[in-house]
Amino acid sequence: MTTHTTVTDLSTPVLGTALVPQADTKQTGKDFTSDQEVRWCPGCGDYAVLKAVQGFLPDLGLRRENIVFVSGIGCSSRFPYYLDTYGMHSIHGRAPSIATGIATAREDLSVWVVTGDGDALSIGGNHLIHALRRNVNMTILLFNNRIYGLTKGQYSPTSEAGKITKSTPMGSVDHPFNPVSLTLGAEASFVARTIDSDRKHLTSVLAAAAAHRGTSLVEIYQNCPIFNDGAFDAIKNPDTKADAIIPLVHGEQIRFGATLEDGQGHKCLVRDSGGGVRVAEVSEVAAEEILVHDAHNPDPTLAFAISRLTDSGYLNQSPIGIFRQVLRPTYDDQAREQVALSGGQGDLQALIDGGDVWTVDA
């Protein structure tokens, strides 16, 4: 395992929530539950994520009034209404820009963005990539159900090619985005993928994302039983999931599939001669060839190569876990530092009186 030094010597904190006030008393999930009736369709994956978040927030231990959830438009973007924190349900695709304003203005807030595949990757694609490149201290939960739910079932930018929907009766001719590849390409400092139905994994990823200083992007596979049911069946079905999920755990060999005697999967990832990564049988490669996951590698190349193992059609195979987690300076810390360095004591009268001034004493 190689260790990496951080990109710069950060004088600012390295914990995402470092400047957010801690709660005085222990909180419960109920404290974070608003009085609003939850209105997703029965069986929607959003319920599970909401429960997981409500269960996780007390563990985060922050003051409720210092937490802000910002969302865009779409089914998942109703999220803020159901949490008893500060929140804004904004407009389609723009949540990352609004959250950038909030996070830059206030170091004492824990800022969360809730978005979907249409909101984040279609109408708001520009804001997403720019938030990631700036590395604003916030956590983005990208609910990917691979369909437009709220507008009743059109294909989305993550729908598989050929998908037949209301707007594509002969099949979609769009090539889908792989959200992890996209966000790694935007040089996101934290990229993870998890699944709505796996509360334990989801919670562990949320904890890591919240702890990360900078923009954390968490793609959550979320089932939409109404318009895209079964999109994630291969990774949820107990019979197939061992082969479908490629688990990524920092510092551990990347192995999956039915377990061998050593308790780990019979398949593994190895470097491919073409520069990428491929799946191999553990029995057919030397032990040192098996990739050990290194989420802290400053070079995102390998993480990107792993992300390419995600099926773009039916999800027979998908890496799950934290792809990348590296420290680099955040936009908001640096912006605040520039303001702080300037002293904040500007003399307004002197500013106005600057330049070539003359006096008329009539």
Add this chain to the structure above:
Amino acid sequence: MTVTPEKPIEQVERVIIRFAGDSGDGMQLTGDRFTQETAVFGNDLATFPSFPAEIRAPQGTIPGVSSFQLHFASRDILTPGDHPDVLVAMNPAALKANVDDLRKGAVIIVDTHDFTTRNLAKAGYADNPLDGDSLADYQVHALDLTGMTIEAVKEFGLSRKDAARSKNMYSLGLLSWMYGRPVEGTIDYVSTKFARKPDVRDANIAAFKAGYHFGETTEAFAVSYQVKPAEAPKGRYRNITGNLALSYGLVAAGRLADLPVFLGAYPITPASDILHELSKHKAFGVTTFQAEDEIAGIGGAIGASYAGHLGVTSTSGPGVSLKAEAMGLAVMLELPLVVVDVQRGGPSTGLPTKTEQADLLQAMFGRNGEAPLPVVAAQSPADCFDAAVEACRIAVTYRTPVMLLSDGYLANGSEPWRLPDVAALPPIEAGFATGPNHVSTAKDAKTGEETETADFWPYLRDPETLARPWAPPGTAGLEHRVGGLEKADGHGNISYDPANHDYMVRTRQAKVDGVRVPDLEVDDPSGAARMLVIGWGSTYGPIGAGVRRVRDRGLDVAQVHLRHLNPFPRNLGEILKRYDKVVVPEMNLGQLSLLLRAKYLVDAESRTNVRGMPFGAEEMEKILLESLADLGITQPGTADVLTAEEALR
């Protein structure tokens, strides 16, 4: 040693000078420096820079001409003037592009150096105009300014090309002599600007001084002129452009409200200087966010306002179009926000470097649904300061997005600014919510016992202003959710109830309608005017100049100018009804007149110009005379157009 005989000095009341050259010739800098010299001297002044949209349009061509016009006088003036008395033309294209604006007898100073066959052809001259008699109506001084500059700076060992670059300073020196300008400011300026390049610094100073001495000694110029300082109210002054004054206004408003200012902006002509300027003022707690696009600019500003900062976004018309949806969100969220629109010629990309005021209706109505917001407009470069403070005051007081309208003419034009005493500016009350504002009662189903809990209702309004509470995150007990979906009155939860929507739409309108704005004061010295001329924004100067000229003819005309476009001042309707005729000059196709006609049922007469240029004083005079003639009012005695000498304004 021969002593240069003192040349006679002629007194003049006002002068209009236009410096014109290739966009790489440094004409803006020359104009700027001459303006500073003039300001410090104490003349009243108004400037009008004009430059191509391209950064470096093809050299020597008409589209590549950049110019700077300055009007200065020993009395107060309102416009940069219609017809230059002096044109400085650095190449054939500059001469060709500007000569038609001159009146007979005007002075033309031409740098002959570039009058080569090739450059004449580029400018579209078949023959050299300096040879024939096409310029016979003017006093032409054909001088090899470039050659004289190269000669003057030869000791500094610069290349010929670099030496020639100082020609703008040579011509500035010459003009500074002609009008007796103080030169120390320019020498200091050059010394500071080129402190790290001593040879360039010394060459520029030498060229400047050489130009000045050339004026003193040459026989080409028999006299120099004096324009005495203007009388002005007591105080301290500086010359300022609209964009700078507007930026200072935003900084000042942040101080007055004790709020950090957050500007989210995407670069766009002619608003970018506001972003540049505010980015320098971090010491005032100003944060600037250069966003990935116009929408993110306003998004960041909305987020900052939600978080308790004074959110501002600055742009021009095309950017306002992109921000429309987010402005609607801000209307719904009822948070303070200032949207600065430095208007330019439209539609679409239009005329980026030219002026227009055709975004008024966009400002008023350019959003989906009923989305009213207050609209404030600046009327002169220095006034941009007051307009910006006013926009922020309304935004904070009423928790509303406010549109602040400036335009390209105000943004880049300049005038003397009487410096305000900061301590005398009234504070702006941010008044954040600090605790619960409502008591809910609940009945226990079993015991029937009533319990009371204090809670926070984000849409419970101040009865006077109808403003809702501003509760930035961080205060316990005030956790609440806002958003673009319709909110129920009071508690602010999502509501699709028809009656509630009707109520909320009307309430948001009533809040904007109820913004307190000062009553208008009509300028009608004789009290006998039958015609009112009304304008808004940057037409203030030209309308004022036109009105003066008409009054100089002994005719009565009343004038009023709007700072507040939404809501209109309370007494506007009553004022409009007092006059037999209402004339509305605008740089659009009649947007204010449309609003006045709709709201007050007056037969407002629209007079418009969309050439990308401000109205001229003479043009405005003609408009007003025509409108007066319609009322049967004509000048007693001669009806001839006043000569330039008579119409001194």
